[in-house]
Amino acid sequence: xxxxxxxxxxxxxxxxxxxxxxxxxxxxxxxxxxxxxxxxxxxxxxxxxxxxxxxxxxxxxxxxxxxxxxxxxxxxxxxxxxxxxxxxxxxxxxxxxxxxxxxxxxxxxxxxxxxxxxxxxxxxxxxxxxxxxxxxxxxxxxxxxxxxxxxxxxxxxxxxxxxxxxxxxxxxxxxxxxxxxxxxxxxxxxxxxxxxxxxxxxxxxxxxxxxxxxxxxxxxxxxxxxxxxxxxxxxxxxxxxxxxxxxxxxxxxxxxxxxxxxxxxxxxxxxxxxxxxxxxxxxxxxxxxxxxxxxxxxxxxxxxxxxxxxxxxxxxxxxxxxxxxxxxxxxxxxxxxxxxxxxxxxxxxxxxxxxxxxxxxxxxxxxxxxxxxxxxxxxxxxxxxxxxxxxxxxxxxx
Amino acid sequence: xxxxxxxxxxxxxxxxxxxxxxxxxxxxxxxxxxxxxxxxxxxxxxxxxxxxxxxxxxxxxxxxxxxxxxxxxxxxxxxxxxxxx
Amino acid sequence: xxxxxxxxxxxxxxxxxxxxxxxxxxxxxxxxxxxxxxxxxxxxxxxxxxxxxxxxxxxxxxxxxxxxxxxxxxxxxxxxxxxxxxxxxxxxxxxxxxxxxxxxxxxxxxxxxxxxxxxxxxxxxxxxxxxxxxxxxxxxxxxxxxxxxxxxxxxxxxxxxxxxxxxxxxxxxxxxxxxxxxxxxxxxxxxxxxxxxxxxxxxxxxxxxxxxxxxxxxxxxxxxxxxxxxxxxxxxxxxxxxxxxxxxxxxxxxxxxxxxxxxxxxxxxxxxxxxxxxxxxxxxxxxxxxxxxxxxxxxxxxxxxxxxxxxxxxxxxxxxxxxxxxxxxxxxxxxxxxxxxxxxxxxxx
Numbered sequence: 001x002x003x004x005x006x007x008x009x010x011x012x013x014x015x016x017x018x019x020x021x022x023x024x025x026x027x028x029x030x031x032x033x034x035x036x037x038x039x040x041x042x043x044x045x046x047x048x049x050x051x052x053x054x055x056x057x058x059x060x061x062x063x064x065x066x067x068x069x070x071x072x073x074x075x076x077x078x079x080x081x082x083x084x085x086x087x088x089x090x091x092x093x094x095x096x097x098x099x100x101x102x103x104x105x106x107x108x109x110x111x112x113x114x115x116x117x118x119x120x121x122x123x124x125x126x127x128x129x130x131x132x133x134x135x136x137x138x139x140x141x142x143x144x145x146x147x148x149x150x151x152x153x154x155x156x157x158x159x160x161x162x163x164x165x166x167x168x169x170x171x172x173x174x175x176x177x178x179x180x181x182x183x184x185x186x187x188x189x190x191x192x193x194x195x196x197x198x199x200x201x202x203x204x205x206x207x208x209x210x211x212x213x214x215x216x217x218x219x220x221x222x223x224x225x226x227x228x229x230x231x232x233x234x235x236x237x238x239x240x241x242x243x244x245x246x247x248x249x250x251x252x253x254x255x256x257x258x259x260x261x262x263x264x265x266x267x268x269x270x271x272x273x274x275x276x277x278x279x280x281x282x283x284x285x286x287x288x289x290x291x292x293x294x295x296x297x298x299x300x301x302x303x304x305x306x307x308x309x310x311x312x313x314x315x316x317x318x319x320x321x322x323x324x325x326x327x328x329x330x331x332x333x334x335x336x337x338x339x340x341x342x343x344x345x346x347x348x349x350x351x352x353x354x355x356x357x358x359x360x361x362x363x364x365x366x367x368x369x370x371x372x373x374x375x376x377x378x379x380x381x382x383x384x385x386x387x388x389x390x391x392x393x394x395x396x397x398x
Numbered sequence: 399x400x401x402x403x404x405x406x407x408x409x410x411x412x413x414x415x416x417x418x419x420x421x422x423x424x425x426x427x428x429x430x431x432x433x434x435x436x437x438x439x440x441x442x443x444x445x446x447x448x449x450x451x452x453x454x455x456x457x458x459x460x461x462x463x464x465x466x467x468x469x470x471x472x473x474x475x476x477x478x479x480x481x482x483x
Numbered sequence: 484x485x486x487x488x489x490x491x492x493x494x495x496x497x498x499x500x501x502x503x504x505x506x507x508x509x510x511x512x513x514x515x516x517x518x519x520x521x522x523x524x525x526x527x528x529x530x531x532x533x534x535x536x537x538x539x540x541x542x543x544x545x546x547x548x549x550x551x552x553x554x555x556x557x558x559x560x561x562x563x564x565x566x567x568x569x570x571x572x573x574x575x576x577x578x579x580x581x582x583x584x585x586x587x588x589x590x591x592x593x594x595x596x597x598x599x600x601x602x603x604x605x606x607x608x609x610x611x612x613x614x615x616x617x618x619x620x621x622x623x624x625x626x627x628x629x630x631x632x633x634x635x636x637x638x639x640x641x642x643x644x645x646x647x648x649x650x651x652x653x654x655x656x657x658x659x660x661x662x663x664x665x666x667x668x669x670x671x672x673x674x675x676x677x678x679x680x681x682x683x684x685x686x687x688x689x690x691x692x693x694x695x696x697x698x699x700x701x702x703x704x705x706x707x708x709x710x711x712x713x714x715x716x717x718x719x720x721x722x723x724x725x726x727x728x729x730x731x732x733x734x735x736x737x738x739x740x741x742x743x744x745x746x747x748x749x750x751x752x753x754x755x756x757x758x759x760x761x762x763x764x765x766x767x768x769x770x771x772x773x774x775x776x777x778x779x780x781x782x783x784x785x786x787x788x789x790x791x792x793x794x795x796x797x798x799x800x801x802x803x804x805x806x807x808x809x810x811x812x813x814x815x816x817x818x819x820x821x822x823x824x825x826x827x828x829x830x831x832x
Contacts, residue, residue, distance in 0.1 A: 043589040106601055117585045120663050127666045134571055136625035152706040153631045154624040156602035164620055171638050195589050196597035201443060201460050253610040253619035259598045270616055387607020389619055415537040436534055443594045451591050
C-alpha cells in the first residue's frame, strides 16, 4: 500500500501575479493575465502573451538579490515561487529533514543565451551566462539561493515537466528517499520559444479560446509554481497542516508524433485512466478537470476525445486555465496543479475564458460557471508535452 | 514553367533534406504528401516558409498549403500566378 | 523496505569515441590526443531508411540505434519505462535555430530544428520508434543527468511499479558549443583528457534473465556544495540499503578527467571516504560530457559481466590487470556540487 502523499504548501508566479492570493483573486474575478507583449524584446508584438508583470530587476529586489549578481529570468521566477512554497509549509532550514528540490525546465537560461549568443561565440565577456544556459544550472541557482536542499534534480519533458517533477517527488517520498519534496517547474518567455511555436503556426493572434470550435492556437506564457509534498509521518512530526492529498498520478507516452497528439488521444487517455486507477477512484469521483487545453486545434480535440473515452458523456466540469495564464510550458504542470489545489481548497471551478461555441466533433462544453454542482472532493490536472509525454495528477481532500 | 518546376524540385530536396532523391525522381504531377514523396505536416510548414522566402508569397493558414502543395506542377502554377519576387 | 525487488543491468550498447556498438574498447581501446573528439558513427544508412533519417540529428540517430539494439539483445521490445538523461539535449538543433534567430531575425524561421530541440525529443522518439506507451521521462541535470534517470528507474523497479526500463545517457557536442564550454572552463582544459560524445542505452530489469551483466544495488545522490559529512552519510545510506559494507567494495570508479579543479574534488573525497580502495577510471577512454557517467557505468558493468577488469581502466598508481571483479562503487560529481554513488555487484552475489 503506497504511503499517503500530502500537499503542505505551494507557491506560484504567473501572468496572474505573484502568489496564491493574486492567482485566486484573478481566477475568481475572471481577469486574464494575457496581454500585449511588454517585457520580452521581440518583433512579434502582434502576439498576445501571458507575461509575469515584473521585470528581472523588480524580482531581484523582491528576492534581495544584488543587481550585479548573475541570474536568469527563469531562475528568478523559480526562486519567487519556491520561496512562497517554503514559507507556506514553514520550512526554514534542513532541520534534520532531507528536502528535495525537483524542478522542471526546458530552455533554462535561453533568455540570456539569445541575447548574448554572438558575444558567447566571439569573446569572453559573458561566460557567466554560458554557464547558466543549461537546465541543471537553472535548478542549482534556485537551490543555492535557499541552501536547504539535499537532493536536487531537473526534469525536462517539455510542457509536462512540472507535472513529472511532482510525480517524481511523490515516488521519492513513498520510497523514503526524501522527507519533503518541493516539486514543480519554471520557464520564462523567450524569443526562442515564441518563434519556435510561431514556426509551427500554432499561436493564436487573439486571446486563446480553449475547447472552442473556432480556437486558433495557444498564447505563450511564463511563470513558475511548486508544491511542497511530504508523507503523513513527516507532516505530523513537523506539526504542519495538509492542504490536500496527491492521491494519484500517471505518466504515459502517446508515442504518436513529435509535435502532434494522436486522434484518439491514446496517451492522454492512458494517463487519466492510470491516475484514476492509482488513486483507486472511478471517473464519477472527479469533480473538476483542469485540462491541458492549449487552445490548438489538435490538442483540444485529442484531449477532448480522451476525456470522453474516460468519462463518457457525463464528464465533470472541464476548463483550461491557460485562457488566464497562457501556456507556461515547463511551469504549466505546476501552475495548473496549484490552481487545482486552490479549486479544491476554496470549492470553486476555475472557468474557461473566451468560450463561445462547442467543438462540433464532441459533446464537451468547458466550464463557464464557477459553482460546482457538488462539493469538490477530487480534481484532476492534465499536462501534456511535445513528443507525447503525458502526465495526469489527482488531488483529493484530506 | 519548366524552369520553375526544376528550380522548385531542387529547392524542396535541399530544404527537406531529401538526400537520396534526385529532381528526376519527382514526377511533376505526383502527390507530394502521403504517397509519392511521403511528406508530412511539418514539411508543409517548411514549404510555407520557402514560398515566402523565395517567392514573396505569404500563406497565413496551413490549411491553404494542402491545396497548393498537391503536386510540383500545382505549386509551380500557384507561384507563377502569385509571386512577388 | 525488505520487499524491494532486485535490479539487474541486462545489456548495454554505446556509440562514443570508442568503436561503436561493440565492447572492443575492452581489448583495444582507441586513444586520443586532442581536446575535442566526436563520436565514431556507424553507417546509419544500414539502419535507417532515407525518409526516416532525413530529419534526425546525430544525437537522435545514435539514441534510436543503441536503444533498438538493446531491445533486440534483451528481447524486451516494449519496456515498461523509457528514461533518458541528457545534459544539453539536442544542442545541435538548438544551436541551428538559435543561430538563425540571432543572425537572421524573427521572420522566416522554420520549424524542423525547433521541434527537435527539446531534451525530451530523444526519449519520445525512442518511444515513437518502438511504440512504447509506458512511463517516459527525461532528466537534464548537468553532470548527474544520467544518474537522475537511473535513480528514477531504480526507484520504480525496486518498488515493483515496473519490471523493465530502458535507460539512456545521450549528449552530442558541436564545435560551436565546445567553444562556449571551453570559455566556461568545463571543456578543453584537461591534461591528457578530452571532450567526447555519449550515446548509451541500457536495459534494466527486476528479473535477472540469462545474460545479465551485473546487479545494480542502489543509486544515491547528494547535493551538498558545502558539507563533506553529508557525503559520508549518503554513501552509508547506499551501503546500508544494499546491506553491503565498505570492506566488501573491491574498487571505486570515478570520473577523473584531467581537469584539475574537478579532479581535486575526487582526490579529496576518495582519500576521505575510501582511502585504500583500488581506483578505476573511464574518461581517459570515453572523454568528458555531462552524461559521460553513463559510459562509465556501462564500462563497469561490462567488466563485471566478463569478470575481467582490463589494466587500462586502473588509475595509474594501481597494479596490473585483474582477472576477477567484485563489487564496484561508482562515484561521480561535478564541481563538488551534485554527487552520486552507485553500487554494482557481479550477478552471482
